[in-house]
Amino acid sequence: GNSVTQMEGPVTLSEEAFLTINCTYTATGYPSLFWYVQYPGEGLQLLLKATKADDKGSNKGFEATYRKETTSFHLEKGSVQVSDSAVYFCALSEGGSNYKLTFGKGTLLTVNP
Amino acid sequence: NAGVTQTPKFRVLKTGQSMTLLCAQDMNHEYMYWYRQDPGMGLRLIHYSVGEGTTAKGEVPDGYNVSRLKKQNFLLGLESAAPSQTSVYFCASSYLPDTQYFGPGTRLTVL
Numbered sequence: 001g002n003s004v005t006q007m008e009g010p011v012t013l014s015e016e017a018f019l020t021i022n023c024t025y026t027a028t029g030y031p032s033l034f035w036y037v038q039y040p041g042e043g044l045q046l047l048l049k050a051t052k053a054d055d056k057g058s059n060k061g062f063e064a065t066y067r068k069e070t071t072s073f074h075l076e077k078g079s080v081q082v083s084d085s086a087v088y089f090c091a092l093s094e095g096g097s098n099y100k101l102t103f104g105k106g107t108l109l110t111v112n113p
Numbered sequence: 114n115a116g117v118t119q120t121p122k123f124r125v126l127k128t129g130q131s132m133t134l135l136c137a138q139d140m141n142h143e144y145m146y147w148y149r150q151d152p153g154m155g156l157r158l159i160h161y162s163v164g165e166g167t168t169a170k171g172e173v174p175d176g177y178n179v180s181r182l183k184k185q186n187f188l189l190g191l192e193s194a195a196p197s198q199t200s201v202y203f204c205a206s207s208y209l210p211d212t213q214y215f216g217p218g219t220r221l222t223v224l
Contacts, residue, residue, distance in 0.1 A: 008153075034212075043117070043203055043215035044156075089155065100171065101213060105155040 002027045006090045006104035013080055013111050021075040021107045023064075023090035031092040033057075033066050033073040034101070038087040047075075047088070080111045115139055117216035119204050125222045126194045134189040134219050136204030142214075144207045145187035146171075147179060149200040150218075156203065162187055194223045 006023040013019060025031065032051045036044040048057030053068035062077045073090060090104040120135040136145065143164050148156040158171030162181040176198060178190045187206075191198060201220050205213040 036215075041217075043217045044205075045215070046212055049212065100158055100161070101156075103155040103157075105153060 002031070002092060002094065002102040004090050004092055004102055004104040006088075006107055008105060008107060010108040010110060013109070015082055015111055015113050016079045017111075019075070019077040019080045019084075019109070021088055021090075021109070023073045023075065023104060025071050025073065025090075025092050027071075027092055027094060027102075029094055030068075031094050033064070034091040034093070035062070035064055035073070035075050036089040036091060036103075038089065038106070040086070044089060080109070082111050082113055085109055085111045117204055117206055117214050119202075119216040119219050121219060122217070123220050125224065126191075127224050128195060130194050131190070131192050132194065132221075133191075134202055134204075134221075136187045136189070136206075136216060137185055138187075138204075138206040138214070139185065140206060140208070140214065141184070142206035142208050143184075144209075144213075145181065146205040146207075146213060147177070147187065147189045148203045148205065149173065150203060151200050159189065159202075194221075196223045199223045 003026045034049045035047040037047045038044045048059040050057040050066035056065045064075045087106045089106045091101045117138045146161040147159040157173045160179040162168050165184040168179045180188045204216040207213040
């Protein structure tokens with residue numbers, strides 16, 4: 001079956017530091033890949049997505065590249081802010097008739113001023 | 114445009130009690146989902162629906178029932194609550210099967 005593995009953290013960084021959160025996946029076929037973000041006390045929000053190999057998703061300074069050869073979709077940001085403190089979830093969808101998102105366990109990021 | 118809303122936001126039940134969680138979306142989405150979120154477990158799919166009048170089991174359906182009588186609403190029922198059902202419940206909806214929009218969550222405690 002499908003699975004998503006991401007670094008569990010927690011990750012603590014200082015403001016303006018570089019962020020990487022690793023995500024690898026196992027899936028049949030050619031899944032779409034996602035990063036969702038959950039701010040404290042809120043639901044999940046889509047941060048970015050990529051639907052095919054070598055695609056780069058980007059939003060709010062965050063980027064992730066769909067690497068089929070390494071089955072990875074690592075999240076990066078060059079300079080984090082205190083407001084980026086949240087839980088980040090990597091997820092995949094096989095698409096087609098499979099309607100489900102498979103989530104990783106989430107990574108808590110805390111950014112200190 | 115409210116997006117996805119969930120009612121109630123918080124609830125405390127005693128073991129054996131029943132309750133229904135309501136999810137509503139105003140985006141005319143065909144697909145709706147119920148997840149539970151537990152520490153260290155990520156999100157797990159309970160049930161989902163691919164259109165009005167349809168429902169299907171997800172990863173952890175036991176102890177829950179759902180109904181989708183109207184396109185905009187997706188109800189999650191607990192007939193006899195157990196402490197293991199203490200969790201945060203999220204509803205989501207989507208136009209396409211992949212990009213899902215989430216509600217703010219319902220925090221349920223079963224004593």
